[in-house]
Amino acid sequence: MAVGEPHIVKSYDDQLDKLNDALFRMCGRAERQLADALKAVADRDADLAAEIVRADPEVDALEHYVSEQTVRLLALRSPVADDLRLVVSGLRVAGDLERIADHAANTARRSIVISQQAPVPPLRVLLRLGKAVQDLLHETLDAYINRDAERALAARDRDVEVDEIYSGLFRELLACMAEDPRTITVCTHLMFMAKNIERIGDHATNIAEMTYYLITGRQIETERPKGDSSSAVEG
Amino acid sequence: MAVGEPHIVKSYDDQLDKLNDALFRMCGRAERQLADALKAVADRDADLAAEIVRADPEVDALEHYVSEQTVRLLALRSPVADDLRLVVSGLRVAGDLERIADHAANTARRSIVISQQAPVPPLRVLLRLGKAVQDLLHETLDAYINRDAERALAARDRDVEVDEIYSGLFRELLACMAEDPRTITVCTHLMFMAKNIERIGDHATNIAEMTYYLITGRQIETERPKGDSSSAVEG
Numbered sequence: 070m071a072v073g074e075p076h077i078v079k080s081y082d083d084q085l086d087k088l089n090d091a092l093f094r095m096c097g098r099a100e101r102q103l104a105d106a107l108k109a110v111a112d113r114d115a116d117l118a119a120e121i122v123r124a125d126p127e128v129d130a131l132e133h134y135v136s137e138q139t140v141r142l143l144a145l146r147s148p149v150a151d152d153l154r155l156v157v158s159g160l161r162v163a164g165d166l167e168r169i170a171d172h173a174a175n176t177a178r179r180s181i182v183i184s185q186q187a188p189v190p191p192l193r194v195l196l197r198l199g200k201a202v203q204d205l206l207h208e209t210l211d212a213y214i215n216r217d218a219e220r221a222l223a224a225r226d227r228d229v230e231v232d233e234i235y236s237g238l239f240r241e242l243l244a245c246m247a248e249d250p251r252t253i254t255v256c257t258h259l260m261f262m263a264k265n266i267e268r269i270g271d272h273a274t275n276i277a278e279m280t281y282y283l284i285t286g287r288q289i290e291t292e293r294p295k296g297d298s299s300s301a302v303e304g
Numbered sequence: 305m306a307v308g309e310p311h312i313v314k315s316y317d318d319q320l321d322k323l324n325d326a327l328f329r330m331c332g333r334a335e336r337q338l339a340d341a342l343k344a345v346a347d348r349d350a351d352l353a354a355e356i357v358r359a360d361p362e363v364d365a366l367e368h369y370v371s372e373q374t375v376r377l378l379a380l381r382s383p384v385a386d387d388l389r390l391v392v393s394g395l396r397v398a399g400d401l402e403r404i405a406d407h408a409a410n411t412a413r414r415s416i417v418i419s420q421q422a423p424v425p426p427l428r429v430l431l432r433l434g435k436a437v438q439d440l441l442h443e444t445l446d447a448y449i450n451r452d453a454e455r456a457l458a459a460r461d462r463d464v465e466v467d468e469i470y471s472g473l474f475r476e477l478l479a480c481m482a483e484d485p486r487t488i489t490v491c492t493h494l495m496f497m498a499k500n501i502e503r504i505g506d507h508a509t510n511i512a513e514m515t516y517y518l519i520t521g522r523q524i525e526t527e528r529p530k531g532d533s534s535s536a537v538e539g
Contacts (some may be wrong), residue, residue, distance in 0.1 A: 140389075143382075147382035150379070153379050157378070160392075243492060245490075257492075261499070
């Protein structure tokens with residue numbers, strides 16, 4: 070039975086629908102949190118940043134709901150085949166979405182601190198990194214929601230671009246601190262914001278892989294580059 | 305039926321046992337990877353560090369096995385009650401253990417770079433942080449393996465100590481860079497190593513919470529402090 074085909078028992082469908090609704094709502098929330106966090110950074114808007122931090126528990130609550138709903142479905146309905154994949158992948162995707170929102174909130178939290186200090190040139194590159202990750206996340210979540218395996222594969226490949234911008238930004242930040250030690254605190258915050266944003270890209274990639282698995286029942290075979298590329302940057 | 309009571313069907317028990325074996329092996333591997341990473345940092349031992357990086361895929365493979373075994377169990381056996389909790393929590397715990405090993409590998413990777421540079425005073429504090437997280441992880445995994453809910457609760461509370469050392473270390477690193485800009489690169493690596501180690505503490509805390517849930521069937525009610533405390537450090 071293909072993903073989404075109707076079942077005989079109505080309330081079972083209802084439960085699957087509710088699970089999917091919660092997941093799709095999480096997708097929207099996570100994407101929104103990232104967009105707002107980047108806007109808060111660009112506009113030096115501490116109020117918006119504070120709003121993002123405040124909204125984070127709502128995403129946590131949605132993840133909690135998905136977990137509970139998953140366990141309930143597994144216990145009472147014993148789904149098999151496609152439905153089981155839907156439920157298991159949902160649990161994973163919810164975990165990634167929760168982390169994405171968490172990284173967005175951390176980025177917002179640090180943007181409040183740096184909004185009180187003079188801006189530094191690498192900020193521009195951070196926003197470029199943010200844009201690249203935002204596009205990657207958008208493509209991934211569209212692929213997930215529309216159950217599009219090809220698009221999920223394509224989105225996953227964009228993570229390479231993100232890694233390149235991240236490495237360049239890291240070098241710029243080191244140079245900026247060395248040139249003007251007064252920027253050390255700001256640049257340190259930017260480094261962690263960059264790391265948070267880069268991690269969002271990793272979680273988006275996880276979701277792309279989970280989407281492929283959900284639709285095809287197979288894991289993606291080609292390895293993606295993994296690890297913490299900035300450790301190779303020696304300044 | 306209590307966790308661990310025998311089942312009628314032999315091969316079902318076998319499958320649960322195999323799942324548990326893989327999880328316990330992951331516990332041992334994750335703890336070992338962290339211990340070795342800290343040793344590599346303390347001894348400036350680039351060979352040991354390289355070994356840790358090379359061993360990381362083995363932990364990934366174990367997590368992959370746990371995921372597959374979990375889906376198989378859910379599909380073919382439809383576990384309920386305690387067994388279902390065992391399987392679902394196992395999936396989560398495996399995810400946390402994989403991340404712990406990953407953070408240890410990242411720490412090792414950076415230790416190779418800093419072993420080629422002059423040591424800085426905050427290195428001592430980093431090792432103290434490492435020791436605190438190592439203790440926290442050891443307590444947590446003991447609680448998990450021995451199914452000890454009280455001990456899991458106690459381990460979880462130790463995360464506060466870790467956060468305190470982390471915040472102090474962060475301030476020291478900022479001061480060190482400001483005092484001597486030639487230490488910027490080393491201190492930056494130490495910051496990310498500190499973050500990796502602190503994240504291991506977070507994942508240990510997740511496992512402690514999952515252990516409590518596995519044994520009692522309830523979530524821990526008291527909130528733990530969450531977030532990225534270093535964002536409050538303004539240097």
